[in-house]
Amino acid sequence: MPPNRIKIVHSFHELVSTPFGDGINALCWKRELKGDFKEVVEKLAGRDGITTIEDEQLLNLPLSDAGKAAVEILIEDQRLLREHGLEPQLDCIDGYLRDAEPGPVPTDVYSFHADSATVETDTYLCTYFGPSSEGIDNEEVQRKVDIPEIRSALLQRYGGEDDAEFIEWLHDHCFDLHYSPLPTAQPYVFGVGNLWRVAVEYAGCPVPPCIHRAPETLPGQPPRLLLIS
Ligand SMILES: [Fe+2]
Numbered sequence: 001m002p003p004n005r006i007k008i009v010h011s012f013h014e015l016v017s018t019p020f021g022d023g024i025n026a027l028c029w030k031r032e033l034k035g036d037f038k039e040v041v042e043k044l045a046g047r048d049g050i051t052t053i054e055d056e057q058l059l060n061l062p063l064s065d066a067g068k069a070a071v072e073i074l075i076e077d078q079r080l081l082r083e084h085g086l087e088p089q090l091d092c093i094d095g096y097l098r099d100a101e102p103g104p105v106p107t108d109v110y111s112f113h114a115d116s117a118t119v120e121t122d123t124y125l126c127t128y129f130g131p132s133s134e135g136i137d138n139e140e141v142q143r144k145v146d147i148p149e150i151r152s153a154l155l156q157r158y159g160g161e162d163d164a165e166f167i168e169w170l171h172d173h174c175f176d177l178h179y180s181p182l183p184t185a186q187p188y189v190f191g192v193g194n195l196w197r198v199a200v201e202y203a204g205c206p207v208p209p210c211i212h213r214a215p216e217t218l219p220g221q222p223p224r225l226l227l228i229s
Pocket residue numbers: 109113114115212
């Protein structure tokens with residue numbers, strides 16, 4: 001695990017109040033959660049693709065005590081984040097849509113990317129069940145649009161010169177947010193139960209954005225339960 005950009009914190013308060021700086025662009029509140037999240041996932045019937053789960057739905061599930069303990073955590077995490085002015089959502093994910101025609105730079109969440117925003121914000125993530133999100137150090141990636149073969153393929157698609165308008169076009173299509181790991185790169189997993197706060201690309205962000213991706217979802221794999229804000 002490349003620890004130089006990750007800081008481990010020990011409470012929700014520390015997670016939300018620690019500023020990004022000195023290159024740190026990911027804060028991880030490490031937790032070992034009690035509760036049966038598998039049972040919760042199994043009881044969330046009628047899933048297809050991504051389903052956003054409401055508190056009400058969780059509370060109405062017929063669950064064992066361990067399942068109920070998991071629900072309590074799911075609701076409490078969201079309550080804490082809402083109290084902090086955020087808008088968390090809980091998703092049960094059987095799979096994300098992939099780019100139908102990926103072209104030189106696929107822009108789906110399976111590709112290493114930075115989140116971006118027009119205002120100051122951060123991304124919060126917690127995987128409660130299933131394979132967790134993955135991160136990678138900024139030093140271990142290269143922007144795809146800076147790789148010569150990819151850039152010329154994009155230029156061809158754009159059908160113009162490599163100028164300011166092309167750069168704007170790259171930006172408008174989110175191509176500039178996607179990264180390719182270097183051959184020696186060692187991505188790390190966010191892990192199950194940990195609540196992360198990661199840096200987003202926006203004008204004035206004091207650190208480079210945290211590069212991350214969704215794990216591969218394979219057919220027959222159980223769905224993921226993910227909090228995102
Ligand atoms: Fe993302």
